[in-house]
Amino acid sequence: MAWIKEIDYDDSKGKLRKIYDRIKGPGDYIDNILKVHSLRPYSLEGHMALYKYVLHNSTNETPVHFLEALGVYVSMLNKCSYCVDHHYQGMKKLLKDDEKSEKIHSALKNDKPEMVFSSNESAVFSYAKKLTLNSATMTKNDIVKLRNAGLADGEILEINQVVSYFCYANRTVLGLGVSTDGDILGLSPNDQTDEDNWTHS
Structure with missing residues (x-):
């Protein structure tokens, strides 16, 4: 719809x-x-x-459940409940741990990722928040902070692209009035063994 x-x-x-x-x-x-x-x-x-x-690329070094959590956070910042609902369920399916998933959801909703993620992981969420809400103020130092948190440049690129993708997806949804009516939450093209398999399951 x-x-x-x-x-x-x-x-x-x-x-x-x-x-x-x-x-x-x-x-x-x-x-x-x-x-x-x-x-x-x-x-x-x-x-x-x-x-x-x-x-969902097999060569990504960042775990998919973490990328999904990052997508949930960006979608919360953009107030896109459609993507929050879908990707929270996707993260939950990957983690196979309802209690942990609920704690992550609560921490992100309260804008306190440090409650459930390590300090190095929390640095990723800080980067995501700034890029989502204040992209024009980004500086090279924001990348240095991620390197200091232990991320290699390839991982930084993965994080940047996921944040950017979710901003795009959020604006597609919000700008065209897409709702979850009739949707099956949490499906994704998650076959990482085949890059050309886009089937949702």
Whole structure:
């Protein structure tokens, strides 16, 4: 559900149907954040490529559950409940620990990641907050802080791209009125063994 016209799976054809078949979940299900691109299939393809390769790439060195937690935090800062709900469930599925997941959610909601993450991990959340809310004030020193927290430059790039992706996804959702109505929360293209597998499960 969104504020603009969308094309459902059963009504799709051509390039859109091919992409839908590539990304669909059980029962030909398509996430609302993806369906909102249906009038411009190339936009959907671009979104999915970015999402898959930034968050679910097998060569990432940052654990996926941590990237999901980072996405939840950025989405909270942007007040995007759609992405918070989806990616909290994704993180929870990966962690397989409801109590730990709830503690992380509570800490992030209260803007206190240090309650559940180490000081080095908390430095990542500080970087994410500044990049999300005050991007024009970023300096080289923000990168130095991450290096001092033990991150290599490749890991810093991963963090930067996840924060940037979620800002993009949040603005897609908020700007087009995408809701979770009818969505299955927590599905993702999580097959890290196959970069080309965009199926949601």
